[in-house]
Amino acid sequence: MLQHTVQTCIHSDTQLKYLLQLADNALILSHRNSQWCGHGPILEQDIALTNIALDQLGQARNLYQYAALLLTEKTGITTTEDQLAYLRDTGEFKNCLLAELPNGDWGQTVMRNFLISSYQFFLYQELQYSNDGQLKAIADKSIKEITYHVRWSADWVVRLGDGTAESHARMVQALELLWAYTGEMLEPCDYELPFIAKQSSFIKAAWEAKIAAVLAEANLIHPTNDWMQSGGKKGIHTEHFGYLLAEMQFLQRAYPGLEW
């Protein structure tokens, strides 16, 4: 557990909550993608997705390091990136539900990556103009990686959506399953508003245009249901999330402070 003072500091600080939300999305998506390591459909794609998972882990680390630095300054208690990743419980994580859903098959995994990476692309483009120098630097560094993630995942969505009868059916299924979780990314919550209020409608429109273009190319019908699931940004997660954290955090929980 994080020390009580540190927890309280996070609860009362919008900037920290905002940074942690960005970091949690990157970390949890990275963890899900890393679960494919050694299980990819072909060696080359196994490496491709593992590379992407490592990119996302790097982005998460930059953001956690920044948050940890701020926490250390504000509370006087030395806080590290590892503590933020490994010692918070489900209710304290702020990632979108979309990031934590199980991987499903390869189609579902690439569809999820496409939906999130496309959002991150337009979001980080805006963050490159942030007043916060550190956040701007992180966005500058991440945007090239994310550009490739969008390209890679969009290629796969088109390849499978416009592929065989079976691959098409699986992509239809994946899209149907994931769609209701996309709205949460696009609607800023209270602690995001001070940072992204002005840009959020542009990000949403750009994301929608990108998704519509790729789905059309992939021969997939754009979903029409607009009821959206949410909760992750507020710490209310799916039943899958506890299992994810149990696996991801096991080592630090069982052997506190362990290093290698």
Place this chain on the structure above:
Amino acid sequence: MRLYLQKNHYGDYGDGHAGGLEQDANQDQQKQWPLWEVFMRSKQGLDHKHAGSLHAADATMALENARDVYTRRNEGVSIWVVESKHIHASDPDAAAEFFEPANDKIYRHPSFYDLPDSLKHM
């Protein structure tokens, strides 16, 4: 239906292409993506050098796979891929008549001439 058990080591591409029965190889290839050869130019390099091979469904995927498999440590700034079946190789059994006649023709090397200093990359 026949099942194949293959042991693949990291970086291997199975033995479907190495030989074996012609028929088996053909059956394999119907299910597998074609093999591509990858050539890369490093930042300092003047020419593309053979880096290795990989499987991909088409040229776009071959380029992306090459990027992911062969440039992870910043090895290259340019990639060429070509489907392996388009490469025609000299016959190793014909190496004697192909290459050995050049062995004793030392006068073909430009080492007997003085090269001007301004001439680079020789």
